Amino acid sequence: MKDGGSSSSSSKEIAEILRSLSIQDEDDQTRAALTRLAEQGALEQKQTPTSLNELADDLLKRGTDPDGG
């Protein structure tokens, strides 16, 4: 059993889970963005409603940007 765990190993594990997601091509931008968030350790930390809104806006903006934002 782990004792709290280290953020880096958790980040890697979460990023690995997201990389192995089977999704449609058009959603790959979202998957890539989420994977980056995981690698930065953002997903394993408690996020405020404001920061989650900002993340959501970022994902939505990427979705409208043909170059992936």
Place this chain on the structure above:
Amino acid sequence: MAVSIERICLSWFRGAAADGTLTCGSKSVVVYGANGSGKSTFADAVEYLVRRRIRHLAHEYSGSRQEKGIRNTATAENAPSKIRIELEAGQFIHAEIDGAGNPHFASNPPGLGEEVQGWELASLILRQDEVAEFIHSTKGDKYSALLPLLGLAELEQAAENLHRLEDAVRRRGALEQNRVRLDQLREAGNRIIPGFTEVAVEGRLTELAQRYLEYAPEDLLELASALSLEIERRIQMVEPAARRYLLIQQIQHEALDDKSRAMLDAEAAARGQMDALLDSRISVLLSASSFAESAVTEEEVRCPACGRPIRSAELAKHVKSELESLGAARSFRDAAISARRALATGIETVLKSADELDTWLGSEGHEDCRSAIARLRSATLPTADREWPTDVLDLLGDVIPAITSTMDRAVEQVPASTTQLVADKQVADFASSLPVISSLEQEVSRVAGIAATVASAKDAVRTRIRRRTTEIIQDISSEVQRLWSKIHPGEPITDVHLYVPEEADKAIDVGLRFFETDQPSPRLTLSEGHRNSLGLCIFLALARLHPAQRPIVLDDVVSSMDREHRGPLSQVLIDEFSDRQVLLFTHDREWFAELRAVLPASNWRFLALRPWQTPEQGLQWAQSLETFDDARVLLGVSPEAAGNRARSIMDTQLAVIAERLKVEMPYARGDRNDHRTCVEFLNAIISQGSQRFKIRAESVYVPFSDAIAEWRNVCAALITRANRASHTGSLTEFEARELIDACESTLARFRCISCNDPVWISDQAGRERLQCPCGQLRWTYS
């Protein structure tokens, strides 16, 4: 490396007054204290340093910082409440809490305070009211309680963040609003154009264009816009159009062409007849007819009409024939007059109606009709009783077809009703929203796709959590089952295990087999005592599996466990937690005695709290561990009660001692066996101890005569004074104090004054004898 507590020093914290120190000396400790004596204050202190709050004080009366519950009520206003936990090697964590509940922390080393804050309380402290709480809690609460211990907190946080992020994407992307809007538009589309599709909309627009537009733009939106404008214009014009149509209908109903044709036919039939002559001749013929009827002779007479001689009978016949002929001619003339009159009336009506149609007649396509009406209006029609001249007839033959053909066409163009116009405009307007629908469809699809990807990510993390949780709780389950089997050997409750319920995220439950029947929850079949025991097993299993060797605090956790199960639990503490510091608090005197009897002094310290007196005094340690302070506290109030309490303590303590010493007792049936008195035990111990209880003198063991003699005196005192206490109520305070002191001294005789362990702590030489670890005291079996 194991963490152990040297001391817990409290000042004005909860039940502690100026100084309340629990000295552990890095050993495990068992603290006895009657209810309210202040035991839980130490558990509270540990919890406060870990959580910065105390869970059972989380209520409306404790203040925003729990200051009303944390501080001793007798604390001076400016005096801080203090908690200091000292660990080995000079490490400590210190907290001072001011009157407002504001804490100030310090530690050595400096990071120790934060490290302690990271300790999981669920594997650190178990309290009486929490023993069964885990069992009673929901599957979700069990999951939450175990989550930090599973080492999956980060994954769970990620899943939670992804869950909330999905929600944020849906919200910020207005997914639900757009879906509702799209549904509304589609529903409106189906209502306006059943079987709504873009193709169907195009078809309807084409149909409407033919009805309303001279020119239809090719672009769908332009077409819809043009239709909308035109239909709107027509809606504004709906009243004039209806009036115009009514006038056209009136003109058309006059059927001028039919009347004209009828008049011409009548004219043709009557043409050539001379009206005046006809009348004259008929008048004559009527006179002649009267004459002929009166001249009934065969004589010839001269015809009054034509003058030729004729027989009177023939004259009558002749006149009649002439009258018939002239009557028919007159009918033709009357018909022609009537036709002329009808036509004239019709023309008059048409001209009157045409007055209001001036604007319409002036519009494109109605030029011939307008001209014909103008010519008709300027013509002067003869009276109906005279044959109309040729120029009039020519005029009529010229203008009437132009008028009637126009009216015949116009009357087919029935003006649309307001309802129809509105319906058609809805089609045109709705067609304008087709791009909106298309745009909404794309946006909904896009946002839903992003949200679905986030949801997939969340599900994937959850799947990983579930898999890992299942693996980890299998380990915990094995440990729970093992501990359960040790505390409940041979019982029909088996296969106690934790499991992740199917189709449930963030859930853990406890299952078992009860008399070979699977049970999904302990609440179905287990008694309160068994549920509490199960909760304790789970806590101990989690504590054992936790990699950090931290102290565990058990605060009055065996309240509902009977003696048969407390004994095995004591053995579990010896076998399973010898490498872990345990701080065990109990109000159960019997169990305290049992624990003192079985737990080795090398690893365990025993302490007893005096009954609570006042906040100013705070928690106070008893001088002896035999719990007689519980009796002493009654001396000033009721000596009889103090004597009774002393005898009760002796009942408990001597039962434990007799059991440990394997003292043979006379057979007693049923409950009587469990309700033997201290006098019965002491008599048996004295009887057998005279030969068996020995003390080392130099290198040989001799009967411990002093102890036996003291026990005899105490036995006599218990018979006389304790019975008086319960039966006559005449015990004095002095007598009660003597009795208590003697009882305490009696029990102390079973303990070695050198090693402080009881004589039975070590089972020597194949159960032939018992002795203390240092060998000073010995009890032989034969």
